[in-house]
Amino acid sequence: MNTVPGFRVISLPRNTTVRVHRRSATIVLTLVVLALFVLMLTVATGAYEITGNDLVATFLGGGSDMDQFIVLRQRLPRAVADLLVGAALGLSGAIFQSISRNPLGSPDVVGFATGSASGGLIVILLVGASSVASIAVGTIAGGFATALFVYLLSSGGGKVSERLILTGIAVGAMLASVNDYLITRATLDDAETAKAWQFGSLNIISWPHVIPLAVLLAVLVPLTLTMSGPMRVLEMGDDSAHALGVEVGKTRVWLLCAGVALAAAAVATSGPIGFLAMAAPQLARKVSRSPGISLLPSMAMGALLLGAGDPLAARALSPFQIPVGLVTAALGGLYLLWILTWRKG
Amino acid sequence: MRRALTPLTGLLGLGLIVLLVMTSVAIGSRPIPMSDVWQGIWHRDRSTESIIIWELRMPRTLLALTVGAALGIAGAVMQALTRNPLAEPGILGVNAGAAFAVVVAIAGLGITSFTGYVWFACAGAALASTLVWAVNQRAARSLDSAGNAQTRLLLAGVALSACLGACTGIITMFDQDAFDSYRFWVVGSLANRDESILMAFLPFAAAGLLVAGLLGSSLNALALGDDVASSLGVRVALIRVLCFAVLTLLCGAATAAAGPIAFVGLVVPHVARLIAGPDQRSILALALIIGPALVLAADIIGRVIARPGEIEAGIVTAFIGAPVLLRLVLTQVRSAR
Numbered sequence: 288m289n290t291v292p293g294f295r296v297i298s299l300p301r302n303t304t305v306r307v308h309r310r311s312a313t314i315v316l317t318l319v320v321l322a323l324f325v326l327m328l329t330v331a332t333g334a335y336e337i338t339g340n341d342l343v344a345t346f347l348g349g350g351s352d353m354d355q356f357i358v359l360r361q362r363l364p365r366a367v368a369d370l371l372v373g374a375a376l377g378l379s380g381a382i383f384q385s386i387s388r389n390p391l392g393s394p395d396v397v398g399f400a401t402g403s404a405s406g407g408l409i410v411i412l413l414v415g416a417s418s419v420a421s422i423a424v425g426t427i428a429g430g431f432a433t434a435l436f437v438y439l440l441s442s443g444g445g446k447v448s449e450r451l452i453l454t455g456i457a458v459g460a461m462l463a464s465v466n467d468y469l470i471t472r473a474t475l476d477d478a479e480t481a482k483a484w485q486f487g488s489l490n491i492i493s494w495p496h497v498i499p500l501a502v503l504l505a506v507l508v509p510l511t512l513t514m515s516g517p518m519r520v521l522e523m524g525d526d527s528a529h530a531l532g533v534e535v536g537k538t539r540v541w542l543l544c545a546g547v548a549l550a551a552a553a554v555a556t557s558g559p560i561g562f563l564a565m566a567a568p569q570l571a572r573k574v575s576r577s578p579g580i581s582l583l584p585s586m587a588m589g590a591l592l593l594g595a596g597d598p599l600a601a602r603a604l605s606p607f608q609i610p611v612g613l614v615t616a617a618l619g620g621l622y623l624l625w626i627l628t629w630r631k632g
Numbered sequence: 633m634r635r636a637l638t639p640l641t642g643l644l645g646l647g648l649i650v651l652l653v654m655t656s657v658a659i660g661s662r663p664i665p666m667s668d669v670w671q672g673i674w675h676r677d678r679s680t681e682s683i684i685i686w687e688l689r690m691p692r693t694l695l696a697l698t699v700g701a702a703l704g705i706a707g708a709v710m711q712a713l714t715r716n717p718l719a720e721p722g723i724l725g726v727n728a729g730a731a732f733a734v735v736v737a738i739a740g741l742g743i744t745s746f747t748g749y750v751w752f753a754c755a756g757a758a759l760a761s762t763l764v765w766a767v768n769q770r771a772a773r774s775l776d777s778a779g780n781a782q783t784r785l786l787l788a789g790v791a792l793s794a795c796l797g798a799c800t801g802i803i804t805m806f807d808q809d810a811f812d813s814y815r816f817w818v819v820g821s822l823a824n825r826d827e828s829i830l831m832a833f834l835p836f837a838a839a840g841l842l843v844a845g846l847l848g849s850s851l852n853a854l855a856l857g858d859d860v861a862s863s864l865g866v867r868v869a870l871i872r873v874l875c876f877a878v879l880t881l882l883c884g885a886a887t888a889a890a891g892p893i894a895f896v897g898l899v900v901p902h903v904a905r906l907i908a909g910p911d912q913r914s915i916l917a918l919a920l921i922i923g924p925a926l927v928l929a930a931d932i933i934g935r936v937i938a939r940p941g942e943i944e945a946g947i948v949t950a951f952i953g954a955p956v957l958l959r960l961v962l963t964q965v966r967s968a969r
Binding site: 391396440441449450452453454456457458459460461464465467468470471475478479482486561562607609610612613614616617619620621623624627628 | 723763766767770783784786787788790791792793794795796797798799801802805806811812815816818819894895943944946947950951954955957958961962
């Protein structure tokens with residue numbers, strides 16, 4: 288294989304090779320290290336003070352009951368959840384942006400996240416169940432139903448990405464008013480719960496919330512990464528991809544399913560975190576200067592953004608905790624405006 | 633086919649509105665027969681019917697009519713100004729701007745009277761519409777295809793709405809009481825609005841509608857492009873400023889009065905265009921009939937289908953309007969291909 292500037296070819300067994308974008312690889316490594324550093328910082332600091340020695344002791348199974356409780360059952364699950372949710376959203380955004388060949392085709396812009404939220408709200412408010420599993424069922428069903436609806440409507444012809452985005456916006460606008468309606472129907476207590484969830488917050492996260500997401504990610508991430516080759520080819524257009532031997536329809540459906548599942552799982556854990564899925568792949572692409580959307584950097588960027596953003600949002604006005612989803616929505620909205628206004632072409 | 637606004641269309645429209653007003657007055661937790669409605673409207677006395685009609689249902693009905701007119705006209709002006717058939721104050725974030733300013737006024741400054749926060753709403757609407765318009769101008773300049781520019785404007789609106797909505801959300805998080813009234817206000821409701829709000833809202837609506845009425849022929853020229861318009865003797869910059877004034881007055885005041893009601897400004901000009909063709913003067917005139925009819929009908933539907941409760945007018949208009957948006961989007965993209 289020819290050498291391409293900026294890439295490194297790594298030989299694998301069975302006569303296969305992988306081309307690695309050098310800068311991207313460095314960036315992924317840096318982002319992961321940063322994310323882990325943020326994780327440690329989040330666990331070690333906070334309103335409850337704990338010394339370094341006690342911290343180490345706690346992790347090794349010692350320490351007082353209070354230390355154990357605060358560190359292992361309060362801070363650690365939340366910090367881990369931050370990283371996992373961020374990674375899931377970053378990956379999901381990368382998939383959607385690649386399929387729609389457009390930075391704006393991410394799940395939160397095209398209404399999938401709103402649909403997931405509708406599903407979750409229906410479960411919380413109408414069914415009256417607020418356990419993790421039932422909310423997850425709601426968000427995943429809502430996300431898939433919305434995705435199917437938008438995808439079917441937009442698959443008629445014309446430019447795929449444009450249709451997908453505009454249809455998604457219209458469907459999202461409709462679902463947003465459904466969500467508002469559901470909230471007015473509830474009692475104030477239920478509405479407060481639903482609101483805290485709908486705004487995207489990791490305030491009440493505990494291990495039972497984190498485990499299902501971790502399991503799902505463990506399955507979906509390797510699956511998605513194996514599809515990154517065909518995904519790249521698909522970016523060149525349906526005809527070219529077909530000519531190069533990619534099963535266009537099948538690949539796209541699988542990628543869409545993985546993307547929706549990832550977004551829905553994240554929404555189930557934390558509620559919708561606005562615009563993270565849109566921003567993470569774009570920022571990752573900017574930093575790594577890679578030619579297209581790439582999965583691993585987007586994932587690492589998502590994890591870092593939420594891993595750092597959540598503690599900041601939660602502690603900036605302590606003891607009042609701002610839901611991180613609102614902060615990302617406000618910043619992400621500005622970022623989107625900036626993309627629209629100043630990005631060329 | 634040459635379509636134009638005929639006196640017959642106008643008469644039919646007015647008849648429809650009278651019918652809707654009577655229905656709106658008749659329907660409620662205590663239904664009033666149509667014959668008594670007629671009697672009660674014309675003979676105001678101390679009878680129970682008359683009190684119900686004049687103190688409870690009439691203010692609400694009149695408010696629905698005025699808000700509908702304001703939003704319908706605002707939508708028509710906005711579509712003419714941006715030359716974009718998908719433009720709408722709700723989707724483009726103008727109402728969200730007004731809503732944000734109102735929440736700031738209520739939570740931050742403790743202003744609770746309509747006459748106090750309506751100014752904030754207008755300022756918010758002005759800011760948001762200017763911002764969206766600036767984005768639109770840049771997008772139009774930097775892009776080749778018209779379809780792309782339309783998408784961009786819509787996306788800018790989504791981004792702005794999301795941003796402002798999140799800021800509003802942060803503020804309402806602080807205050808449970810504010811949230812409790814906010815969640816009912818944000819969906820766009822006409823319930824529990826008394827006569828004083830109607831009276832305070834009327835001057836804003838009247839001023840906005842008056843200015844919009846004078847703009848019709850200039851907007852026709854503007855539809856041909858800025859250059860052609862100015863060569864026809866239209867002062868483009870002045871007309872734009874006036875359009876913004878209209879949007880500010882109408883969207884701001886309507887949002888302050890009834891909450892951010894979406895999609896009215898999208899649907900109304902399209903229906904008007906279907907009936908009367910592309911002349912902005914006819915569109916504006918028809919919007920004065922269709923807008924009020926739509927909002928009042930939405931309010932009546934919301935009161936009827938979920939008895940004994942009610943569904944807010946803004947939610948009903950969203951369910952009417954979102955499919956219209958969907959249809960427009962799908963045909964737009966097909967034709968832009």
